[in-house]
Amino acid sequence: MMENLSSNKIKEIKKLQQKKYREETGLFIAEGEKTLEDIIKSKVEIIKIYSTKNIDNLCKNYTLISENDMKKISTTSSPCEILTIAKKREINTDNFKKLNNILLLDCIADPGNLGTIIRSASAFGIDGIILFGNCVEHYSPKVLRSCTGNFFKLPIITIHDKSCLKEYFPEHKFISTDLSKESDITIQKCSEINKKIIMFGSEAKGLQKDLIELSDFNLKLNMKKNVESLNLSVCVSIILYELSVL
Secondary structure (H helix, E strand, O other): OOOOOOHHHHHHHHHOOOHHHHHHHOEEEEEOHHHHHHHHHOOOOEEEEEEOOOOOOOOOOOEEOOHHHHHHHOOOOOOOOEEEEEEOOOOOHHHHHOOOEEEEEEOOOOHHHHHHHHHHHHHOOOOEEEEEOOOOOOOOHHHHHHHOOOHHHOOEEEEOOHHHHHHHOOOOEEEEOOOOOOOOOOHHHHHHOOOEEEEEOEOOOEOOHHHHHHOOEEOOOOOOOOOOOOOHHHHHHHHHHHHHOO
C-alpha cells in the first residue's frame, strides 16, 4: 500500500541533505538502485527505504511512495526511483592502518571529482582513502551519486592533522604528486613499494607544502608541455591504472 509522506516527514528527510544534520544524526541519504544494492551487499545499517516501484527482488522492508513525494525528498530535479536512509559506517582505524595501498586526497572540493576518484580507486587496487584537511564530505549526496554503486567498496577516513599521518602510518612511504617538481621515482619502483600512501592535492592549489615536505618520493605524470594540467580525477585515474598493471 502506498504511503503519503507528511510535511514533517518530508522536512525531516530533506534535512539530511545538509552536512550539519548528517553529522548530528550519523545518517545519510543515498539515491538509486545501484547504491541500494551496494548498501545491502556491504551490510550497512539501513534505517528506511522509500521507493516509487516494487523492489521485492531487492528487499522486502520498504515504503512505497508516490512520484510526487519522491520529488519532494530527492536531491535532484530528476529523481531516482529509490531513496535510502542509512547509518554511516564506523571505520576501524587500527585496521585501516594495516592497509598497504592508500590514497590521500588533500582539500579536494568538487564532489564529482571525489566520486570519480572513489570509483577509480576501487577499480585499480587502492585499499583505502584518506580525506585530508578541508575536503568535500564523502557522504554528500553528490559524491554518492558520482560513485554509482562503488562507495562502500573502500574504507574512507578523515584526518585533519599532519602529525597524525606519521603517527598512524610509520611504515608507509609517502609519495607526493607535485607537478612543480620532477619525479624521483618511477611508476615501476613505486608499484614495488608494499606499503605506500599516494597523495594528490586540491583542484586549485595542489598539495599543501607540509605534505610535500612529508613525502619520501615525488611522482609526476608526464604530459606535453603545452598542457597546463589535467582534471584531478583524470590524473588520479591514470596514475592508479599505471600502478595496477605493473
